[in-house]
Amino acid sequence: MRFCRLLAALAVLLCAMFLSPARAEGVDAALDRFLADSFAETEAAIGGVAQSGAPQAVAILQALGERRLFAHPASRGVFWRDAAGTAFDARTGLPAAMPGDAVVIRLNNRLRNVVQAALGTMTLLSPDPAVRLRAAESVFRSRDPAARAAIETAIAREPRGEIRRVLEEAHAAIMLADTGVPESVRIDAVRRLAETGDTEALGLLRQMLGPTAGPLRAAITQGIGAIEQRQQFRAAAQTVWFGVSLGSVLLLAAIGLAITFGVMGVINMAHGEMVMIGAYVTFLVQEALRQNAPQHLDWSLPIAIPLAFLVAGLVGVAIERGIIRFLYGRPLETLLATFGVSLVLQQAIRTWFGPTNREVSAPSYMSGAFEFLGLQITYGRLWIVVFTLVVFLGLLIVLKATPLGLQMRAVTQNRRMAAAMGIRTRFVDAMTFGLGSGIAGIAGVALSQIDNVSPNLGQSYIIDSFMVVVFGGVGNLWGTLVAAFTLGIANKVMEPFAGAVLGKILILVLLILFIQKRPRGLFALKGRAVEQ
Amino acid sequence: MSLTRRSLLGTALGGAAAMSLGIRSGFAQAAPIKIGILHSLSGTMAISETTLKDVMLMLIEQQNAKGGVLGRKLEPVVVDPASNWPLFAEKARELITQQKVSAVFGCWTSVSRKSVLPVFKELNNILFYPVQYEGEESERNVFYTGAAPNQQAIPAVDYLMSKDGGEAKRWVLAGTDYVYPRTTNKILEAYLLAKGVAKEDIMINYTPFGHSDWQTIVSDIKKFGSAGKKTAVVSTINGDANVPFYKELGNQGVKATDIPVVAFSVGEEELAGIDTKPLVGHLAAWNYFQSVKNPANDAFIKAWKAFKKSDKAVTNDPMEAHYIGFNMWVKAVEKAGTVDVDKVIDALPGIEAPNLTGGVSKMLANHHITKPVLIGEVRADGQFDVVWQTKDLVPGDAWTDHLEGSKDLESDWVGLKCGNYNTKLKKCG
Incomplete structure (x- = not known):
């Protein structure tokens, strides 16, 4: 076995010597520097490996960037593991047995940049478009003049437009940063960068403004001006988007309450805990998937949604049957009783799951962001907006177009008349409360993606939820929708200049003034039901 | 209303915990030394403070296995201030006057520490505070084992x-x-x-x-x-x-x-x-x-995982601060030969105890400790x-050198017997 490996190593060595003898030596000398466990030596080693031209250089640097490169100083060995966990000897590039006490080679942020820059230059021609895109982005950041030739080749060969765009930007960045090229070329580069109009180009231009003079400086100033102007428009659109996204979270949290409080008139202080239960259901679903079928982890949210609805809905029905039905028409007692229920539920979760946060990871389709008309939109937020609207429409359909919805509206509008018509009002009460609670549970699934999954999760939403329902007009779903988005956007418009703390206070003050003027909220219900 | 309900719940829980613990360690020969643990077990801060309660229970259990202190067993008294700042003061008073504890380990937020300060001064007891904080404070009754700015x-x-x-x-x-x-x-x-x-x-x-x-x-x-x-x-x-x-x-x-x-x-x-x-x-x-990586830390992590019966249990900085503070208190009590509060306060400055990063931390005259960063x-x-x-x-520097009004102040509870001595005006306070 050992002999075989030796032979293989020898063959590779011979092969490497035949191809480029000096380079093969280079990679060995460079790898030795990894053994020192010092950031300065590691930096020298990265440069050495990148320049060695060794076929395993890319694999070594990729492993280093992902904490998969190991050093074993006792035997002067350097190894990497691939994503599947197989160990390779970095000197030969062949599979090898790694000593158990080999240690991971550490990086800091500065070195991580060095690794990315080196990898960028080396992977510009990779067959994988994702790798090429990442490479182009790293070259844009590093602006390493040595990458110029490589990037020019890459631009000529790149079949994909969006990657070619990034490559051209990177090329422009290199030209701009290079004091050796003619001024006219650098001015062209400035124009190219100003066209992209993104924040990174702006940062680069601002950075280059310092050491330049003459027409180039004028071009840069102009470029900065152009980007800033474009960004002002974007900032306004971005604020609206942030507001919509905050509004959708508010709506999601409040929509269940719009049923229990809005339609039924129960002051349900345990509403937040239904949201929390939904979040914990998501956590349990993810844990179960992680242990039994980790490859299907992305399905955790679609599975969690009906489960959360069922669990939270059943808890809701239990609360209604066990407590609230004895307290109809006695708002103060209902408030106290549901507040007690909320404390009990919180402490129960704290006892079962512990007081610390539970990790709910984001599925791949909810991580990251994309650019749309220059706006940065995160997938997670986008899905929550879409999801909220779907839930809202679904609820509207249930209320307006199903027999249960009809009965619910009948019971809330005139209980005795409904009973006289043969509707089982008790049953409808329980179902309505269950529906509201179940929808709060669904909200918990979505909120687990953006907030802590902890016993306190519900508390942070209960006040906001009441605010939205009261502002929108009790008993009116459309009012809740409008109120949530109004509050969300108002909050985001105020935040940049008033600050998050003062912004929140201002919103509350405005809301109080509004309620003084219109006690029934934005869209007041009319008719006999209101008089009760 | 919310406060009363929470505090009722808190008292009930805390009382139950204290009772069950009291019964368990009731076998000691001489009267046990009581140690107060003042960390929130419910409410928003439970997320951080519950582990500190547990680490204190573990440290006390370990010390008892070694024969306790001065030949007496240690007895933890756990109360739950429920993330409610005024309740911290109430619970501190209960620990000192009713439970007659010899020292208290507790608090997380600065506002909870500020709320118990007057109680510790009035009733003259010892508080070990394990969390990094903003400085600008040095009290005779408080020992700050977390980081100063x-x-x-x-x-x-x-x-x-x-x-x-x-x-x-x-x-x-x-x-x-x-x-x-x-x-x-x-x-x-x-x-x-x-x-x-x-x-x-x-x-x-x-x-x-x-x-x-x-x-x-x-x-x-x-x-x-x-x-x-x-x-x-x-x-x-x-x-x-x-x-x-x-x-x-x-x-x-x-x-x-x-x-x-x-x-x-x-x-x-x-x-x-x-x-x-x-x-x-x-x-x-x-x-x-x-x-x-070092043997002391490895042993500590192993003991903690065993104590929590979970392989996923993690350790953190304030836990280490309690580890250092508790060992310092044990050494000071052994040096003073008594749990008398004044004698232990006088014995603490100068006491050294190993930390978990491979060094030895020392309690300074300003009641802060030396730590690596x-x-x-x-x-x-x-x-x-x-x-x-x-x-x-x-x-640790109690009074920062970077703010006006604070850079002239110095804290020395050994020589000057003062927590905020003004070096310009040459007077205390």
């Missing part, structure tokens, strides 16, 4: 200014809106200005407790970072708000290699609730990390890689 905030900023830290030139100071971040940021701003950072290169931002919508602020940070100068974020964001903050950073693609965030309140415990893959490279400054980078597994640390232990 010069043991955490200032070295962290120094690191970010260094070559390895990325030579940051522009700073975002983001914090939760209460006393610790506000004071720390005041100190940091003065320090940065003194270091030649321009006023327009510092952005200060405060958010409410439990803030969950970070879109605007993260996008502001990105914009602030696009001025062509290396930008770093110093975060004193506390507790639950950190999870959505880091999630938003990850989602908006703020990478540590571009804009690193160094946090003062995020440890292993907080990261346990986050998917840390997008956060790799973001930093935390502490005096201890679980990933530090470590900068760690978040790894994908939720632990930290130590990327930088001070060569020697740093002595």
Whole structure:
């Protein structure tokens, strides 16, 4: 076995010597520097490996960037593991047995940049478009003049437009940063960068403004001006988007309450805990998937949604049957009783799951962001907006177009008349409360993606939820929708200049003034039901 | 109304816990020495403080296995102040007057510490406070085993200014809106200005407790970072708000290699609730990390996992502070030969106890301790890689040298018998 490996190593060595003898030596000398466990030596080693031209250089640097490169100083060995966990000897590039006490080679942020820059230059021609895109982005950041030739080749060969765009930007960045090229070329580069109009180009231009003079400086100033102007428009659109996204979270949290409080008139202080239960259901679903079928982890949210609805809905029905039905028409007692229920539920979760946060990871389709008309939109937020609207429409359909919805509206509008018509009002009460609670549970699934999954999760939403329902007009779903988005956007418009703390206070003050003027909220219900 | 209900619940729970523990350790021959544990087991702070209660129970159990102190068993008395600041004072009074404890280990937030201070002064007892804090305080009855600003905030900023830290030139100071971040940021701003950072290169931002919508602020940070100068974020964001903050950073693609965030309140415990893959490279400054390799720490982690009966249990900085503080108290009691409060307070300065990072910490005359400062980078597994640390232990400074009105003050409970001696006016207070 050992002999075989030796032979293989020898063959590779011979092969490497035949191809480029000096380079093969280079990679060995460079790898030795990894053994020192010092950031300065590691930096020298990265440069050495990148320049060695060794076929395993890319694999070594990729492993280093992902904490998969190991050093074993006792035997002067350097190894990497691939994503599947197989160990390779970095000197030969062949599979090898790694000593158990080999240690991971550490990086800091500065070195991580060095690794990315080196990898960028080396992977510009990779067959994988994702790798090429990442490479182009790293070259844009590093602006390493040595990458110029490589990037020019890459631009000529790149079949994909969006990657070619990034490559051209990177090329422009290199030209701009290079004091050796003619001024006219650098001015062209400035124009190219100003066209992209993104924040990174702006940062680069601002950075280059310092050491330049003459027409180039004028071009840069102009470029900065152009980007800033474009960004002002974007900032306004971005604020609206942030507001919509905050509004959708508010709506999601409040929509269940719009049923229990809005339609039924129960002051349900345990509403937040239904949201929390939904979040914990998501956590349990993810844990179960992680242990039994980790490859299907992305399905955790679609599975969690009906489960959360069922669990939270059943808890809701239990609360209604066990407590609230004895307290109809006695708002103060209902408030106290549901507040007690909320404390009990919180402490129960704290006892079962512990007081610390539970990790709910984001599925791949909810991580990251994309650019749309220059706006940065995160997938997670986008899905929550879409999801909220779907839930809202679904609820509207249930209320307006199903027999249960009809009965619910009948019971809330005139209980005795409904009973006289043969509707089982008790049953409808329980179902309505269950529906509201179940929808709060669904909200918990979505909120687990953006907030802590902890016993306190519900508390942070209960006040906001009441605010939205009261502002929108009790008993009116459309009012809740409008109120949530109004509050969300108002909050985001105020935040940049008033600050998050003062912004929140201002919103509350405005809301109080509004309620003084219109006690029934934005869209007041009319008719006999209101008089009760 | 909310307070009464919570406190009722808290009392009931605390009482039950204390009773069951009391019965368990009732076998000691001589009367046991009682130790108070004053950490929230319910409410918002339970997330951080529950582990500190558990670590105290473990340390006391270990000490009892070694035969206790002065031949007497130690008996923990656990109460639950339920994240309710006035209740902290009530519970502290109960521990001292009714339970007659010899020392108390407790508190997390500065406001809870401020709330119990008058009680400890009036009833003359000892409090060990294990959490990093804003400084500007030194009391005869309190021993601060967490970091003062010069043991955490200032070295962290120094690191970010260094070559390895990325030579940051522009700073975002983001914090939760209460006393610790506000004071720390005041100190940091003065320090940065003194270091030649321009006023327009510092952005200060405060958010409410439990803030969950970070879109605007993260996008502001990105914009602030696009001025062509290396930008770093110093975060004193506390507790639950950190999870959505880091999630938003990850989602908006703020990478540590571009804009690193160094946090003062995020440890292993907080990261346990986050998917840390997008956060790799973001930093935390502490005096201890679980990933530090040495025999004492390995033994401590092993004992902790066994005590919690969970392989996933993590250790963190305030736990180490309690470890150091508890051992210092044991040594001081043995040196004084009694648990008499005044004698133990006099015995404590000068006491040395090993910390878990391989050094020996010492209790100073200003009731703060010496500790190393470590900068760690978040790894994908939720632990930290130590990327930088001070060569020697740093002595805690109660009164910062970077603020007017505080730089002339000195604390010395041994020679001067004063917590805020003014060196200019040559008088105490």
